[in-house]
Amino acid sequence: MSDTASPVGVAVLGLGNVGSEVVRIIESSADDLAARIGAPLVLRGVGVRHVSADRGVPAELLTDDIEALVSRSDVDIVLELMGPVEPARKAILSAIAHGKSVVTANKALLSRSAGELAEAAEAARVDLYFEASVAGAIPVIRPLTQSLAGDTVERVAGIVNGTTNYILSEMDATGADYAQALADASALGYAEADPTADVEGYDAAAKAAILASIAFHTRVTADDVYREGISNITPADFTAARALDCTIKLLAICERITTAAGQQRVSARVYPALVPLSHPLATVNGAFNAVVVEAQAAGRLMFYGQGAGGAPTASAVTGDLVMAARNRVQGGRGPRESKYAQLAIAPIGDISTRYYVSMDVADKPGVLSSVAAEFASHEVSIAEVRQEGVIDDEGQPIGARIVVVTHRAPEASLSKTVAALADLDSVQRVASVLRLEGTDQ
Amino acid sequence: MSDTASPVGVAVLGLGNVGSEVVRIIESSADDLAARIGAPLVLRGVGVRHVSADRGVPAELLTDDIEALVSRSDVDIVLELMGPVEPARKAILSAIAHGKSVVTANKALLSRSAGELAEAAEAARVDLYFEASVAGAIPVIRPLTQSLAGDTVERVAGIVNGTTNYILSEMDATGADYAQALADASALGYAEADPTADVEGYDAAAKAAILASIAFHTRVTADDVYREGISNITPADFTAARALDCTIKLLAICERITTAAGQQRVSARVYPALVPLSHPLATVNGAFNAVVVEAQAAGRLMFYGQGAGGAPTASAVTGDLVMAARNRVQGGRGPRESKYAQLAIAPIGDISTRYYVSMDVADKPGVLSSVAAEFASHEVSIAEVRQEGVIDDEGQPIGARIVVVTHRAPEASLSKTVAALADLDSVQRVASVLRLEGTDQ
Incomplete structure (x- = not known):
């Protein structure tokens, strides 16, 4: 742990909406960020696919050599904001291997390779932060x-x-x-x-x-x-x-x-x-x-x-940057991957919830009864049912629609019910099956 | 930084709704908490005013000697959940002086003495967490x-x-x-x-x-x-x-x-x-x-x-406890007091907002005009005005009420306006002055 005020070097990979906004914040809020970190942040370079034209960043900061940028000895923290899965994965692993802490907003990469990245960060004892990967600026x-x-x-x-x-x-x-x-x-x-x-x-x-x-x-x-x-x-x-x-x-x-x-x-x-x-x-x-x-x-x-947009996402990225920089200056590390529980993944058939099922049916007596019987035979309890006539463009009746809302039931039972409904002669088609959220009856 | 798995000792001060629930969580979630921290939590003692009767905690853990408890060498983290300002302040300062990290939910104490506590924590290089002091379980x-x-x-x-x-x-x-x-x-x-x-x-x-x-x-x-x-x-x-x-x-x-x-x-x-x-x-x-x-x-x-209640507040306290314990096990410290900006405090007269002013007035011609003139003379712009008759219990008219909603105006101007309104002969009393939130016209 050290209270040195030597600057914290930052590399930004990607200069889209989010990257541009992060660079802007690092510059415009430099004094505030330095006070919060205990040392100044210095932008060492910005990695882009093509070094060209006016990108709103001093030309000497731009580079297309990502590998060289993330391995610079004066870079402490790498912000990966370029996506997609590759070359982002390679760049992050390289940065971590060179001892840099990493902040990323790359949800596609994390949802595939979070374990690999976390293990690399753990081995290198660096931070891996990713607040911006879910719900933009919202701390989740x-x-x-x-x-x-x-x-x-x-x-x-x-x-x-x-x-x-x-x-x-x-x-x-x-x-x-x-x-x-x-x-x-x-x-x-x-x-x-x-x-x-x-x-x-x-x-x-x-x-x-x-x-x-x-x-x-x-x-x-x-x-x-x-x-x-x-x-x-x-x-x-x-x-x-x-x-x-x-x-x-x-x-x-x-x-x-x-x-x-x-x-x-x-x-x-x-x-x-x-x-x-x-x-x-x-x-x-x-x-x-x-x-x-x-x-x-x-x-x-x-x-x-x-949940999205350059500025809100940049807020989350910069918050992570400040945390990673504080850890560099003051010692310590952020939370690591926690996978101790390693619960098995439940297939969708294992869940239970409430369902809404709508179906087009023949408009004749007994249809509702046979539909209800299918729900009952699969032990799916009906909470509410509505039947209404369906008319064509000229106002002529052409059938009926039945909408059923169930009580909480296992998905597996509901699936079997829907398959059985589709096989009924009186059911023309099951038009829609949707689940209900937030009611527990 | 060390990966030792020696246990983290915890002392809880106070056994009210929150303290009891925290003790319950520490015991019932012991395995999960240990996995998250990287070492087991061990409850070393519970400080109470009177050691007595069945408090739902093993009798040998109870003590009324707070000073002895917070200075025990096998206590790493002290949870202050006893309030009020004193003796909580003294207990926290003593715990910090003995090198313990502190988690507190004591908003009254923090709102008076946060600086003193933060300086003590900084000097001792320990954590001071207080998520539960505002809005209970809500992370703020x-x-x-x-x-x-x-x-x-x-x-x-x-x-x-x-x-x-x-x-x-x-x-x-x-x-x-x-x-x-x-x-x-x-x-x-x-x-x-x-x-x-x-x-x-x-x-x-x-x-x-x-x-x-x-x-x-x-x-x-x-x-x-x-x-x-x-x-x-x-x-x-x-x-x-x-x-x-x-x-x-x-x-x-x-x-x-x-x-x-x-x-x-x-x-x-x-x-x-x-x-x-x-x-x-x-x-x-x-x-x-x-x-x-x-x-x-x-x-x-x-x-x-x-925002309140034993279990929600305990959730916030225990989250802070896990963070402080992780820092003990893995090195590092949580965020410290940040007071670099040290902005001056604005008196209420410095704010500007929108206002709602209701007043009882004589029900005669010209009143609305003289009321409006007072707002105008203090440069407070009126957005909306309503006048209605007020009747007594027998339905007889006994006056009128005028309600004015202003555009955004300085509080100082509004105060002068209200004082002037109260002095008008035609205004019986200013019944109510409220500010408006969240509209910016």
Whole structure:
């Protein structure tokens, strides 16, 4: 431990929205940051793919030789803000091997390789911080790893993808269908040219893997996360949701579950869910994120804020930078990977929740009875059922739709029920199956 | 830095709701806590005022000799959960002097003596953690000191006292007057026999001092906090609030302000404020707490959860305990007091906000005009004005009430306006002056 005031050298990899904002903060808040750290921060270099043109950074700081930058002896901390998985992984491992602490916002990389990176950091006795990888500026990683370190987390449920939340908020508010809302999101820059990672839930699944790992002291990777996207959600689903005093949100849920045999397992999953309007997540709209944590002693906590964007993400990165720099100056290290529990991953069939099932049926007597019988035969208890006529464009009746909301039931039983329903002659198709969040009846 | 697994000795001072729950967690979660710390926690003793009867703790652990307990060589960390200011202060200083790290939930002590305690901890190179001192289980201290360490906090506004929030929620929901709502809160155990510390805002002011200190890197004590309680709030204020689409909440507000001369100052204040129903704090009801933080890069963040109670507070204490224990085992120290900015404290007259002023007036022509003229002559711009007749119990008109909502104005100007209004012949009395939160027009 030393109180020397020799400067802390920083290398920034990547100069996109986040990297540019981090560089700006390091410069504009230099005095404040130095006071908080106990030593000045000095930006040693910025790694970019192509050294060119005016990047808003003095030209002599730019380099495309990432390997040389992260191994410089006057660099103490490397901020990896370039993505994607490669070359970021290689750069981080190289930085760690050279004894640098690392701050990264790379959720895709962490959701695959957090274990490898953590082991390398442990071997080199350096810090690896990643607050910005989940929910942008919202402190979530640090509360889970530190504030709740004395508690037992039971469940984490969050809205962690702004693109899908924008699309679903739009569908709910305007009645737009999915394609229209996606087009609007693209036009406003909220959706990428290829929106797959967002709309099919891959981005949220990466964040779910990170959250589940730290909440349950278990290594969880993106491949362990059950995942459904939002592209099948229809205006009819929103109409049905509203009739149930609900909206629809894409949720990342990480949960400790106990099997029938008494074993503790971790379920991590991403899917669009019906959320009651009275639930705190129901009013999180547009590009905002929120994470609800339920812990044994703390009860229910919620963290809310901007989940993406250059400045908010840069806030989280710079906070991690200050922590890593303080440790350099004052001794000590930040929290390490905690994987002592190593719980098994629960397949989606192991969870139990409430369900909403809508189906198109023949409009004739006895259909509701046969539908209800299928639920009963699989021991799925019905909480609420609605049947309404469906008419064509000219107002002629062309069938009926039955919407069933169940009590809490095992996913495996529900799946069998849905398969059996689809086989019924009187059921034309099962239009939609969605899970319900936050009601426990 | 050492990876030894020798146990970490813990002394708990105080065995009330929080202390009992902390002892329970240390015992019931022993394996988890040991895995997180890297060494087992061992409870060495529990300090109580009177060693007696069944306290739910093995008798041999109980002692009334606090001084002997905190100086034991096998105690590494002391949890101060006994309050009030004394003898807690003396016990903490003694523990620190003996090289123990300290975790405390004692907001009254911290809001007076944080500087003294921090200097002692710095001299002894031990940790001083106090997450539980503000907003119970809700992580607020750690996000402000660590997650936002790279950002610039502009404002913190929170509902941090459950008793007053219960009373105000009750008045809003039922139309009860203050005395009735307080009686209800007392009957339910939400208010103490002497409710002064809660209802007059002293408890919230202590928390405001702690929040302002860490948000603005300035020593702020409870005496620096401007304070108004809720005992003057009437059902008529709630009626007027509702007409403005607002509710009334007791807020603790910490704000960086810039004087006309360009100097940065810190304002810390507690008062009942009109909060628009669309504001995230408006829906925080009953005994819940929430804190909204506005930072330059992060934007607006909100933290929400249970602000009091044995188990939630114990969650925060035990989280701090795990951090302090990790530092003992693995080397390093937690964040220290940051007071480098040492901004001057702004008197309440320096703030500017929007105001709601209600006054009983004579019901005759020209009154509104003379009232409006007073606002104009003090350069306070009126946003909205309502005048309505007031009738007595028999339906006879006995005067009128004028409610004025202003645009943003300096507090000093508003005070002069109110004094001048009270002097007008046509104004019988200024019934109420409340500030508005969260609207910036």
